[in-house]
Amino acid sequence: MTIKSPKKLIEVALPLDAINTAAAREKSIRHGHPSTLHLWWARRPLAAARAVIFAQMVNDPGYQQGGGFRFGVNKEKAQAERERLFKIIEDLVQWENTNNEEVLERARVEIRRSWREVCELNKSHPQAAELFNPDKLPAFHDPFAGGGALPLEAQRLGLESYASDLNPVAVTINKAMIEIPPRFAGLPPVNPEARNEWLGDRNALSGMDRLAEGNGFGQGDLSVSSAAAERGNLPEALDEMTRGGVNSPVAPVDLSQAIIGPGMAIFSQYAAVLEADGSPMRVKTALQLINRFLAEDDFDHDTQFCLHWFEQQGWATGKYGEADVLARAKGTSVGGLVEAGVVESAKGELRLLKWAEMPRDWSPETDARLPIWEALHQLIRALNQDGESAAGGLLARMPNLAEPIRSLAYRLYTLCERKGWAEEARAYNELVTAWSAIEQAAGEAGVVGSQGQLEI
């Protein structure tokens, strides 16, 4: 018997501007945000996750018939009703309302109402008692949960939430966000003894324990032993390799080889890693997956534009119209990019400025718009024109940007290598190879180390 399913709000309309604005704003929120729990390179904004789940759970009020049922109200009423639902979304996506029970409850009421409507439409379904119980919302499962934005928000909206992932780091993050906090909700602080007792009671664990089971990768146990977490934490391993620590940093030219170690350790935890068609995954494909850890959206908007444009056009001139569309998609504008000093735009065209074209008298302290892209290329300019100590002197004047500059150099190196752009690749490789010397020179110029403020 076919299931009668009215269109969902998400299929008809969404207040995109409100969602976009809230999602963009969230990027700069640090306190209380899951991004501070553990770095996750492909983290999605909670605002977008919250809005999307709500709009998928709520029925669109518009009239529809066919498929064996009629549903909804006439055009005017439906529009008014949609505006009411939009208002809920607009309130829901605000960071300040993340734990606002009044706002959340308004959303949950709508979700429950829509679910009851669906149950009513399907009450003659042979398995109605099991599948369409108006008092029990369907559970939510994100099989590729990553940083957990979706299961976290599903739980917030009142759904029973399940998450799984092949990466043990993602599993740990999800456990810490979704499984553990609800178990503490309303409890007084516990002493160590009581805590041990409580931890011993495995039966009390919620459904998130399924994270550790049945993931379809042979061995199957993704439970987070510290060894697995250590071996599985690819971003951290990458960071160690590129930073150097006790050893010297891995030069970008060697990175794709070096990455095989920790990257493949994740894969080798399982008896076999399979492609979607069941065939064994090739090392090359695995490496491509691993490389995705170097995510684009960790950079500022101007840099995201430059990265994307560079990948498409290199240093060549392109059409203004295309640049304009890309700039908007990346949350910036052509005017802003010109102001930032990373592009030149004239006569309906645009191109990225090469490092050699960047001004020698540039001052990071007085630059009001300073994308990482600009900082990196200025550093390359200083290194190539004036040597390591000049580059160190420049880095000392923007110590908080050291880490993102270094990551961007790695990323650009990988990109150029993939594209076969040897000349460009060399500039980025040289910067990273000289990194320790540049940092040392920066230290001598008055800055110790390159770490910014420690955020707690």
Ligand SMILES: C[S@@+](CC[C@H](N)C(=O)[O-])C[C@H]1O[C@@H](n2cnc3c(N)ncnc32)[C@H](O)[C@@H]1O
């Ligand atoms: C783009 S991320 C998800 C991001 C997530 N929505 C968030 O907000 O952070 C995709 C995830 O899928 C996982 N993944 C990829 N292939 C998988 C598979 N075959 N089984 C389970 N997880 C997989 C990856 O480990 C990664 O964490």
